[in-house]
Amino acid sequence: MPSRPERWLRDRYDLDTIGRVTVRKPVPLHRHSIWYLTGGLTLFLFVIQIVTGLALSFFYRPTEDGAHESILFITTEADFGWLVRSIHVWGANLLLGSVFFHMAAVFFLRAYRRPRELTWLTGAALLLVMMGFGFSGSLLPWDTFAFFATRVGTEVMRAAPVLGAFALRLLRGGEEITGATLTRFYALHVILLPLAGVLLVVIHLVLVQMHGMSTPGNRTARGTAPFFPHFFLRDMVVWVIAFGALVTLALLKPEGLGEKANALSPAPAGIRPEWYFLFLFQMLRLMPGHLGGIPGEMIVVGVTTVLGAAWLLWPFIDRAEDRRPRYVTALGIIALVAFLFLTVMAHVTTRV
Amino acid sequence: MPNSPDRRTFLDVLLGLSLGGLAAAAGYPVFRFLLSTRPETDVSTSVVAARSGEMAPGTARLFRFGTQPAILIHDASGEYRAMSAVCTHLQCTVQLRNDLGCLWCACHGGKYDLFGRNIAGPPPKPLERFEVRLSGDDIIVTRGGSRA
Amino acid sequence: MSRRVCEWVAALAALVVVAPTAAALDDKSTCIECHATYVEARYAKPVADFQHDVHRERGLSCDDCHGGDPALGMDDMNHKASMDPAKGYIGVPPPGGVAAMCAKCHADAEFMRRYDPTIPTDQAAQYAKSEHGRLAARGDRNSATCVSCHGAHGVRPVAEPPSPAHKRNVPALCAKCHADASHMKGYGIPTNQYAEYKTSVHAALLLGEGDLRAPSCADCHGAHGAAPPGVESVPRVCGRCHEVNQEHFEQSPHQASLEKFGKPMCISCHSNHAVHAPSDTMLGVADGAVCVKCHEAGTSGWTAAKEMRAALDSLSSAIVEADAGIARVRGQGMAMDESLYDLREAKNALTRARVVIHRFTPEPVREVVDPGLTVARAVGQRTERRIADVSTRPRVLIVVWALVAVAVAALLVRIRRLS
Numbered sequence A: 001m002p003s004r005p006e007r008w009l010r011d012r013y014d015l016d017t018i019g020r021v022t023v024r025k026p027v028p029l030h031r032h033s034i035w036y037l038t039g040g041l042t043l044f045l046f047v048i049q050i051v052t053g054l055a056l057s058f059f060y061r062p063t064e065d066g067a068h069e070s071i072l073f074i075t076t077e078a079d080f081g082w083l084v085r086s087i088h089v090w091g092a093n094l095l096l097g098s099v100f101f102h103m104a105a106v107f108f109l110r111a112y113r114r115p116r117e118l119t120w121l122t123g124a125a126l127l128l129v130m131m132g133f134g135f136s137g138s139l140l141p142w143d144t145f146a147f148f149a150t151r152v153g154t155e156v157m158r159a160a161p162v163l164g165a166f167a168l169r170l171l172r173g174g175e176e177i178t179g180a181t182l183t184r185f186y187a188l189h190v191i192l193l194p195l196a197g198v199l200l201v202v203i204h205l206v207l208v209q210m211h212g213m214s215t216p217g218n219r220t221a222r223g224t225a226p227f228f229p230h231f232f233l234r235d236m237v238v239w240v241i242a243f244g245a246l247v248t249l250a251l252l253k254p255e256g257l258g259e260k261a262n263a264l265s266p267a268p269a270g271i272r273p274e275w276y277f278l279f280l281f282q283m284l285r286l287m288p289g290h291l292g293g294i295p296g297e298m299i300v301v302g303v304t305t306v307l308g309a310a311w312l313l314w315p316f317i318d319r320a321e322d323r324r325p326r327y328v329t330a331l332g333i334i335a336l337v338a339f340l341f342l343t344v345m346a347h348v349t350t351r352v
Numbered sequence B: 001m002p003n004s005p006d007r008r009t010f011l012d013v014l015l016g017l018s019l020g021g022l023a024a025a026a027g028y029p030v031f032r033f034l035l036s037t038r039p040e041t042d043v044s045t046s047v048v049a050a051r052s053g054e055m056a057p058g059t060a061r062l063f064r065f066g067t068q069p070a071i072l073i074h075d076a077s078g079e080y081r082a083m084s085a086v087c088t089h090l091q092c093t094v095q096l097r098n099d100l101g102c103l104w105c106a107c108h109g110g111k112y113d114l115f116g117r118n119i120a121g122p123p124p125k126p127l128e129r130f131e132v133r134l135s136g137d138d139i140i141v142t143r144g145g146s147r148a
Numbered sequence C: 001m002s003r004r005v006c007e008w009v010a011a012l013a014a015l016v017v018v019a020p021t022a023a024a025l026d027d028k029s030t031c032i033e034c035h036a037t038y039v040e041a042r043y044a045k046p047v048a049d050f051q052h053d054v055h056r057e058r059g060l061s062c063d064d065c066h067g068g069d070p071a072l073g074m075d076d077m078n079h080k081a082s083m084d085p086a087k088g089y090i091g092v093p094p095p096g097g098v099a100a101m102c103a104k105c106h107a108d109a110e111f112m113r114r115y116d117p118t119i120p121t122d123q124a125a126q127y128a129k130s131e132h133g134r135l136a137a138r139g140d141r142n143s144a145t146c147v148s149c150h151g152a153h154g155v156r157p158v159a160e161p162p163s164p165a166h167k168r169n170v171p172a173l174c175a176k177c178h179a180d181a182s183h184m185k186g187y188g189i190p191t192n193q194y195a196e197y198k199t200s201v202h203a204a205l206l207l208g209e210g211d212l213r214a215p216s217c218a219d220c221h222g223a224h225g226a227a228p229p230g231v232e233s234v235p236r237v238c239g240r241c242h243e244v245n246q247e248h249f250e251q252s253p254h255q256a257s258l259e260k261f262g263k264p265m266c267i268s269c270h271s272n273h274a275v276h277a278p279s280d281t282m283l284g285v286a287d288g289a290v291c292v293k294c295h296e297a298g299t300s301g302w303t304a305a306k307e308m309r310a311a312l313d314s315l316s317s318a319i320v321e322a323d324a325g326i327a328r329v330r331g332q333g334m335a336m337d338e339s340l341y342d343l344r345e346a347k348n349a350l351t352r353a354r355v356v357i358h359r360f361t362p363e364p365v366r367e368v369v370d371p372g373l374t375v376a377r378a379v380g381q382r383t384e385r386r387i388a389d390v391s392t393r394p395r396v397l398i399v400v401w402a403l404v405a406v407a408v409a410a411l412l413v414r415i416r417r418l419s
Helices: A004-012 A015-021 A033-057 A067-076 A081-109 A117-139 A144-159 A164-172 A179-211 A227-252 A275-286 A296-312 A326-349 B005-035 C002-024 C030-037 C041-050 C062-066 C095-106 C109-113 C123-129 C131-137 C146-150 C167-178 C193-198 C201-208 C217-221 C231-239 C243-250 C253-261 C266-270 C300-331 C337-359 C362-391 C393-418
Strands: A026-028 A224-226 B046-051 B059-065 B068-074 B080-084 B094-097 B102-105 B118-120 B129-135 B138-142
Touching: A004 A015, A026 A033, A026 A227, A033 A081, A033 A179, A033 A227, A033 B005, A067 A081, A081 A117, A081 A227, A081 A275, A081 A326, A081 B005, A117 A144, A117 A179, A117 A275, A117 A296, A144 A164, A144 A296, A164 A179, A224 A227, A227 B005, A227 C393, A275 A296, A275 A326, B005 C393, B046 B059, B046 B068, B059 B094, B068 B094, B068 B138, B068 C337, C030 C041, C030 C062, C062 C095, C095 C109, C095 C123, C095 C131, C095 C146, C123 C131, C167 C193, C167 C201, C167 C217, C193 C201, C231 C243, C231 C253, C231 C266, C243 C253, C243 C337, C300 C337, C300 C362, C337 C362, C362 C393
Parallel strands: none
Antiparallel strands: A026 A224, B046 B138, B059 B068, B068 B080, B080 B129, B094 B102, B129 B138
16 A cells, blocks of 8 residues: 555656666676676765765865865864765775776676667766866865875876867966965866766766666576665665775774975975876886887877777777677776786885 | 564664664764864964953063964054064074063073064074954954965 | 396386276376386285275375375386385384384274274274284284284275175184194194184084174184183173073072182083084083083082983973874874974973073072973873874774674675565
């Protein structure tokens, strides 16, 4: 017997259709079903970022004078401020890790195959959005490390042909990193990227629901289970464990704050970007100054552009229907190993 | 029996409690955080050093400005002046000496005039000057140039 | 014949070089016209030097010091006419006469007032009472005269850096004679002062950083009346800058000892020329301490030294501990502004205590040290409490993981039930 609220809603909306694609959505069960959980984990961590970020924005001041000081207040004086901030910082790291993990799962399971190409595209855009969140957010504390890491990070853009210098000026709000840079990074981090992120997530989820969960080409499901409550409970297990891990990291390794940024002081040794940029960073470092007359940075920009385009348009490159082509597996493993290798190499060769 | 109704409800209760507990553990700090208040003026860039009428002319008062001591001088002519009270020699705290007509450092006898200029003894540099403004009854001292 | 030609050729060549010099010095003057043409540097140099002389800028010339008449003997280059003793010519005076030559003007207050109303005019009187003056009066060529320090013909005011008597140049100037063993032979005074001075903190300030407030030789020994300060004057001379130390010293048992036995003076512990930045090591009874140079073990002075050092040490170690605690707490993201502010008091107390030890009795030192100790210890305790607070944080994790474990277990059971 439907309850009164349910009857009220049924009278106005087609709950059955909605229910079919959400609550009762059939989730295929097979050996690789567990990877379906990666998407949910990413969504959960994104929501945590939004909540903690919103809380922090109640106190943060995006000006040259106020930024560092407000973060100092949050970290040292506000009740549990250190906890909210540490969760936000560790959450960002876990979120980026989860995004990469989700993407790898989707790649190896080839969930981007027809008709799900646009889902892949929105997912790729989301990856870029998340990396943008990380980059813009890391400047906001306005301490020495943030300042110089951002300077190095944006400096690379000069190497891009034609639009490079313009893009750099647009991002920095001038030639140098100043309070103007801080304000626009804040606008990016708190307005533009959240809008884009939420929009893309909604589209991404709608697309996923429209097509249902993809099954790997060479497997058949031994059955399905409704999303709610069966699969949702499994999501919850992952979410609860992730929550525990997040709190552990925040409590054992709380986020500190360096000295307020001073443009006139010398750059500290061992400046490096966040870990999810390290592979790009390392590529730049490995490039010789010049190769056949072309500046090394421009080569890296060129290579990353080509690789990035290939990655973005991957569903149109790998169009095989069912079995995973050998080359896809190979490329995937090479990319994964290269990413890990470059990241670790960058990490151990820069002493912070 | 594994799925007896009692066991079921017990598990549900357990689940509900644990999830509720986790939600509370998450919600409570955020709630307290959002309710945190901060002092109106930020101590390290601006501070209310005194209220008008509190200090007689020809007196000075030491106050805290961030991590450093500072001194507010109420001149005989009625003017207020504020400067760092950290001696530029070896960082002892200076004081007003009306008998000497100057600011004096007890450690090595350094002397500054009432504008903070070093006039005798070891101090190599004058005292850092701060800006003073009156807002109603409050005498507010700020570090020059920056806004809170 | 050829010799005369050579002489004339040389003279003409010199003229070409020196003529512009001579032309620059206007007023027809045989002194300058003749001396400028000399090839021998000994006679030509004064003209070149005089170009930059402050006396020339004030309108004075050779005859104002050396006498004679520069207007005479112009046409035939007859130096005997201008260098005529009848016209007051005195030439180069003997050592004892240099001061008199300069004092002719410089000791005349009314005369000097025309050029600089504030310039001192007592130099000659002081010089006469100094060792340099007395030796010079006896004809000793080794002793310093006015021109030894100020130069003869290129004199600049002492305030200007090129002057050899400019404060920063004074140590090297005195050293020119006083560090030269062969020059100083027979006078019975050491020649290592400059070498020692160069190692001193005074030299580091004056010569290294160019800080003109730091003392040169003249600040302690006097300039024109140069002599080492008398034994009882040493604290007062050092006290000209080191006021507070002198005040304490005069109230200390060492003052009575100085009056009675002639020691100790400031220089007994701090050296006269090799004055180095002091450290706590100097105080006490351990290796490197100066107190044990006079005070034997077990004597009251020895005990006092030990106690004073112990007081300083207790305060400085309490401060170090508090500072370390603050650094640890800061690294964990906690503001310690108030503690840093409070710890200042302790640090100030230590700075003051290091001056008060010049009372050479433990009680006044302890009076300054004790409040500082209280503050430092309070700050240390506060940071320990903050660190203890932080260390309770991981205990929360136990609760969190317990909840997580229960939730996961309940969820897994539910999942199994459903499948």
